[in-house]
Amino acid sequence: MSHNSFGHLFRVTTWGESHGPAIGCVVDGCPPLIPLSEVDIQGFMDKRKPGQSRFTTQRREPDEVKILSGVMVDEDGVQKTTGTPISLMVQNTDQRSKDYSEIKDRYRPGHADYTYIAKYGIRDYRGGGRSSARETAMRVAAGAVARKILPQVTIRAALVQVGPHKINRANWNWAEVDNNPFFCPDAEAAEQWATYLDEVRKSGSSVGAVIEVVAENVPVGLGAPIYGKLDTDLSAALMSINAVKGVEIGNGFEAATLSGEENADEMRMGDDGEPVFLTNNSGGILGGISNGDPIVARFAVKPTSSILTERKSVTRTGEEVDVMTKGRHDPCVGIRAVPVGEAMVACTLADHFLRHRGQVGD
């Protein structure tokens, strides 16, 4: 019942604080004989790492991942997993030395400062400590390993809303996602967002966002009824990312507004003799079990509470104060959540793939 692990047969445990010497994770349960080297992971780390555009925090972290265990070079010269736990580590390098005395005893509104103190009686206030978004770097690393377990599955995510501004879904083009600093699939929206987020950034404010993750070519049969529903585990995986406050599968909250006729996905036989669904309102999951259609999940990220405007708060000793968070910010922390969302979906699917194989064979 570890609070820092997720998954069952494919199980990830993360550790580390923003301002400690390093962060890391242990991936336990990865099958053996899978080719794996640091370069397989680094590409995903690079997508998430900070300081890549003016729209994300200016902290500079190379986020260079090291594999410390769980692999060996096989006779054919290829480094492969051995079935033992894979330990991954990233050194923290840009822990800017700073005077934290100002926030040490002040509860920043919207942050976990108050609740950490209330629960633990102590908190690492340096850079957010354990609640820093830095922890998500290791989710991305684990997700890169998870993808190796399901090589035929394509898992991609995109930013579909920034503050009140949604994309036009008619413009959706996966190829655009890498052409702008927002992972936005709509080139037009990306341009508008740039203008909008520049304003937000300059005013020292922040905004929320919505991310959509799509997994294609998922085998039929992953997930289980009741408490092992694939929707349940995806929902937990995405809700566990910092700042996430809502999750939807398929048409999600929209489903509440529809009739049974509109919502139920009809079926016909496909050209290959397999059943096909004519629509995908279910987001690829029926009764908790994948149906072969793309898995579609969306999650909402709240605006980061680190802003340059003073907000009312109190101190640990009960004084009323006004708090402003100086230093480096993410005007839209949702941007960097895009590769994190992909990673969490990858880990969930890898876990369910192994569970499915265990319980009902191949």
Added chain:
Amino acid sequence: MSHNSFGHLFRVTTWGESHGPAIGCVVDGCPPLIPLSEVDIQGFMDKRKPGQSRFTTQRREPDEVKILSGVMVDEDGVQKTTGTPISLMVQNTDQRSKDYSEIKDRYRPGHADYTYIAKYGIRDYRGGGRSSARETAMRVAAGAVARKILPQVTIRAALVQVGPHKINRANWNWAEVDNNPFFCPDAEAAEQWATYLDEVRKSGSSVGAVIEVVAENVPVGLGAPIYGKLDTDLSAALMSINAVKGVEIGNGFEAATLSGEENADEMRMGDDGEPVFLTNNSGGILGGISNGDPIVARFAVKPTSSILTERKSVTRTGEEVDVMTKGRHDPCVGIRAVPVGEAMVACTLADHFLRHRGQVGD
């Protein structure tokens, strides 16, 4: 990694199918010395049971719960928990004998028929088998036990949207919830819904709904950072209910549209010398840990796929057919999800209360 259990220190395992002899659950980890008898549970069962109005399925089940273990009458004549597992059982009585040959081999659109067969190669097609909403009766029973662990916490839920029709939040009155067959806190909306749902019912159609659960007087400190976030576990608990496709904590997806200034809940000192929050956008959870404010969670239930209109589908052997689901229906299955949502929140809070006590003492 049991697919039919949830919780850790307070752990519930449910079993049973719609058309088997009985359904039941085992509640493991309930602390000892808590007064508990069937009457404590039955009231909640009665709120969920079918056939109470024309707006829910006409199946008649008394849903009389029996306690089979885990309690004994103490010297003072009061029946109390002993710390051993509590087994609860409900006989199935109204398994209407029926010819299932029509749906046995047909995949009803929107149902789990196809995925169960694809995964397991067998499915209990009688009344939905394990995927029937009957399973949720045992969640309600377990939730009644969970409430006993946190007697000071008030957990209530209400239906806040039926199809496209939302309540007017200005009219919210908890007292109204028991005055209409919808658990609707807005008397005006309830009247409109009655008319609307009568139409839906008569046309053999169905609609979705949104339920809001509110837990008041939750102790500060429940939950944990990262994968044990209280939001994460609430989200998993609610998403595990059949037909749920979306979950929000606090302002949820709305948070994506706000600025950091608008969204972060400011703090001041209360009259009792404890910090108070001036707003509750966070839904009572900061950094995954309860902050003392009401916990607010919402979930979306899709329209049941059992409708009287023919929909395109296929059979197990690959023939294209049109399928219509005859028999008893819930025009809005979301209504009966209201007590189920309460129960899942109760179980989650009870579990986190025990986990919190274990890890950081009282």
Added chain:
Amino acid sequence: MSHNSFGHLFRVTTWGESHGPAIGCVVDGCPPLIPLSEVDIQGFMDKRKPGQSRFTTQRREPDEVKILSGVMVDEDGVQKTTGTPISLMVQNTDQRSKDYSEIKDRYRPGHADYTYIAKYGIRDYRGGGRSSARETAMRVAAGAVARKILPQVTIRAALVQVGPHKINRANWNWAEVDNNPFFCPDAEAAEQWATYLDEVRKSGSSVGAVIEVVAENVPVGLGAPIYGKLDTDLSAALMSINAVKGVEIGNGFEAATLSGEENADEMRMGDDGEPVFLTNNSGGILGGISNGDPIVARFAVKPTSSILTERKSVTRTGEEVDVMTKGRHDPCVGIRAVPVGEAMVACTLADHFLRHRGQVGD
């Protein structure tokens, strides 16, 4: 972290007290499409049930098992598992009405009376409550299901020591096990034990015993290194049986006395082109993983503490008293532990078979 469950992918949760209305278990994770009916289970229940000879307790329980969920009759008329949880129940019938006032507040030496009260502040003193050996009936039921998952594996157990009297291993004959009331594989020893145990019984005393479980045709590869060692899980499974105080795998404690040369099992190629082991000191497990040789485990059962001789004790309120346990006794509770040991090994192997299949495929 349920205290009343064991296993992971094949997970068993038991419930019930000696003097409640019933006892039962939920078997979660059984693969689908396995033929299963009550008769498959009842035979094993009958081996364990009390009152079958003068050497076990005279409580009369038919121990008739009912399957309440998780199966359905398939088109070919055979009842099969569906992959959903299997609920098994046995009614308690012979809860002899009795005056418990004498032991209610007295701690019987060697029993869990004192520790239950110290931990829980309450205990069901009627017939041992949850700590009664009746709980093991449901382990046997679950074990019968587990055997179905590994039909090629033969799991048998025998009593190899009663008090100080060991069998002569040269006389080992599995066929003898069913020819005497002790599950003794040595006909000569069985005769001596009968005389010896008659004396023990008549004097109102009790003795301990050692049971050996052997599993043949176990696939190579079950288990895992480190904390998932097959030895670890077998050891936990057997140690969880009431009154068990020691467990050995292979030559066990004997291994401590040997040299590396003597202990390491040498290998040669078998006629079928597969490696064979020339000895089996390891008990069929190397590095935590099954090696294809018979799995051999032994466990020691202490003498039941229910005896007719007065022993020094204290009451709940701190008075010093002498306690004698009247009523029905097992002079050698180890006898009935034989089928229980088999069941625990069956459950452990079934779980590891599914885990192995999940993690490294077939």
Added chain:
Amino acid sequence: MSHNSFGHLFRVTTWGESHGPAIGCVVDGCPPLIPLSEVDIQGFMDKRKPGQSRFTTQRREPDEVKILSGVMVDEDGVQKTTGTPISLMVQNTDQRSKDYSEIKDRYRPGHADYTYIAKYGIRDYRGGGRSSARETAMRVAAGAVARKILPQVTIRAALVQVGPHKINRANWNWAEVDNNPFFCPDAEAAEQWATYLDEVRKSGSSVGAVIEVVAENVPVGLGAPIYGKLDTDLSAALMSINAVKGVEIGNGFEAATLSGEENADEMRMGDDGEPVFLTNNSGGILGGISNGDPIVARFAVKPTSSILTERKSVTRTGEEVDVMTKGRHDPCVGIRAVPVGEAMVACTLADHFLRHRGQVGD
């Protein structure tokens, strides 16, 4: 269901191979505000580290432990736990470069070579890889953290048998344990063992051993009935150590030979008004729950299979060969298992302490 983790509320995950860059562990669930620095851990590491006498392997590892997360220096200048996961790491330094071609494809008798290949299709043959005793270094590190949770409990272990040579229990003196290279509590036996083990060492052979762990001042009430028995979890913890093949609690297998009168520990009232046990056959555990008496556990370690005598074996490709393991050896690997046994008991008790506190309060 991670194979590389143990514990629930106090949960340890280890990683690393003998010849990788490092080994480490993550301790998740340690309560906050506990003073903890590397020096608290290093003393225990030093007891276990190799190369300290001629009786253990000559590999030279400083085993210097680093804390990478989960602590911070509090306002009073003391480094304390924060409640977040504690990552501990030890660099591997003495991975002697060596030609492994000889054993790469040969299955060393008694080792896990064959089963690793059979299960995973790949194994890290360098220095034993994951199955090396090096993994136990991290158990010792985790155990040092666990001890901090129960500071009043004294956990000590001693070697009580080497090969066929047992100590004389009348000579037991804890003070002697640190006076000889065997952790032997009997000064006379230690002298004899020195002579005996010199012979074993010189002949390139090895012997097994038995270790006894004693935990004093354990609170009453740790553990739970049935599958959470303290005996069960201790047994699993000890059996998970490499080369362990047997575990006993209290008088263990000896209990099988006793009568109920002899075995049940009688009770009287102590001078402090609390019940006391007149004997401790139970090893401090009744019905799976600690009774306040010293917890006593013993485990048997088989002789290491790395010996200088040729033994019959086969290669991966099916050739029959004779195998001898050259290089550094532990003539009695049981010696270094003494601090490991202590650590496993410490972790188990810490976990059960937190579980107990969670389920029944303080």
